[in-house]
Amino acid sequence: MDIVFSRLGDNEARFVLEGVSDGFANSFRRAMMSEVPTLAIEDVRIYDNTSVLFDEILASRLGLIPIRTDLSTYRLPSRCECGGAGCPRCYTVYTLSVEGPCMVYSGDLVPRDPAASPVHDRIPILRLFENQKLVLEARAVLGKGKEHSKWQPTIACGYKHYPVITIDDRCDGCGMCVDECPRGRLANGKGKARVIPERLELCLLCRLCEKACKRGGIGSEPAIRVDEERSRYIFNVEGDGSLPVREIIKEALLHLKESTRSLLESLDEIAGGTSDEESE
Amino acid sequence: MDIKVLELTGNKARLVFVGEGHTFMNMLAEEVLKDPAVDVATYAMEFQFSDPELLITTTGKKDPLSVLRDACQRLIGYCDALLESAKRAQAQQ
Amino acid sequence: MPGSYKCARCKHKVEIDVNVRCPYCGHRILFKERGAGIKDLKAR
Numbered sequence: 001m002d003i004v005f006s007r008l009g010d011n012e013a014r015f016v017l018e019g020v021s022d023g024f025a026n027s028f029r030r031a032m033m034s035e036v037p038t039l040a041i042e043d044v045r046i047y048d049n050t051s052v053l054f055d056e057i058l059a060s061r062l063g064l065i066p067i068r069t070d071l072s073t074y075r076l077p078s079r080c081e082c083g084g085a086g087c088p089r090c091y092t093v094y095t096l097s098v099e100g101p102c103m104v105y106s107g108d109l110v111p112r113d114p115a116a117s118p119v120h121d122r123i124p125i126l127r128l129f130e131n132q133k134l135v136l137e138a139r140a141v142l143g144k145g146k147e148h149s150k151w152q153p154t155i156a157c158g159y160k161h162y163p164v165i166t167i168d169d170r171c172d173g174c175g176m177c178v179d180e181c182p183r184g185r186l187a188n189g190k191g192k193a194r195v196i197p198e199r200l201e202l203c204l205l206c207r208l209c210e211k212a213c214k215r216g217g218i219g220s221e222p223a224i225r226v227d228e229e230r231s232r233y234i235f236n237v238e239g240d241g242s243l244p245v246r247e248i249i250k251e252a253l254l255h256l257k258e259s260t261r262s263l264l265e266s267l268d269e270i271a272g273g274t275s276d277e278e279s280e
Numbered sequence: 281m282d283i284k285v286l287e288l289t290g291n292k293a294r295l296v297f298v299g300e301g302h303t304f305m306n307m308l309a310e311e312v313l314k315d316p317a318v319d320v321a322t323y324a325m326e327f328q329f330s331d332p333e334l335l336i337t338t339t340g341k342k343d344p345l346s347v348l349r350d351a352c353q354r355l356i357g358y359c360d361a362l363l364e365s366a367k368r369a370q371a372q373q
Numbered sequence: 374m375p376g377s378y379k380c381a382r383c384k385h386k387v388e389i390d391v392n393v394r395c396p397y398c399g400h401r402i403l404f405k406e407r408g409a410g411i412k413d414l415k416a417r
Contacts, residue, residue: 001362003362003366005370008370008373015369017362021311023311024310030303041416044413045413045414046411059414059416146301249366250367253366259304260308261352263297267349270288
């Protein structure tokens, strides 16, 4: 049970997850994508829009802008003390007022909370021509990716099994597998192909090397074999900038833990309930 | 978590997990199945967005609820171990 | 909404009753103007 990072930046991480089962690894991936809350624009109030774009399309475009999220400041409306009615702890407001001719960018949104500004300032929203005007107010709330993809904190999030490459004695060093590998993870040395250790994790498990080996006339069994290691995974997580990846990982694990814990509580209630009935 | 008990006997339980999806159920069903006392552990969702129904039958040595509770304890242990290990790895960076 | 159309040729504000025709210049192409109301939308 271990996480070993091979790369960890603010917006991307690559790590090896060891000692868990398939189901857990998949739940972890799903939790990172759809159970970690982020801010996204949900309600748009349009005062004036004389641009060529319909209000609905404009609102949809605004919703997809990633927004920097501080999870300690904001709460999900469903978990807020105000009961989802709307309070400064569960939403933040942006205003936008632009006159053409110009391009309207995400940086033109003026946030009430400077910490919750759009991640990128140069995301084009729409183009305004002469005498066109756009005035609106937008409200961003926390939400989860399972409800709408605008609340997904991850862009690319996936995993694969750890590759295990074995090259047996029958390898004659013909180099066909070396040429075939799309990730260049093999090299020729001493009349025999070998794996470049630092490129091993790039293996796509595509087995093109096995096919190339068989084509070399070695027989029905290739001399190079690609296998997947059970219970060891290479994860690749990319964030959209709204949350640092380390926080996405932490929040996903906390979510899984929290739901398991609440199941445990419910089970205690059920067990308590049935034992009471028995005693009556 | 809201749970509806459809059936509960000494070696069989059918539970509905209100508001849960594959994210939680797949992990849970697989973990329950690791217990040697468990015969069947599977979940089904009638429609895409309906609540999942978990079926657990045991060989009779343990009752289904304690099997489920053990699985939960193990899952919490995994999460704690991974949180700790992630924290350590990030501190090193 | 009164005056919610605009003639494409003379740019006069026009109200449509029976005929779709500008009473000022007789042009038959009218643009619908945006109303003054505030529009609330869900960003989805």
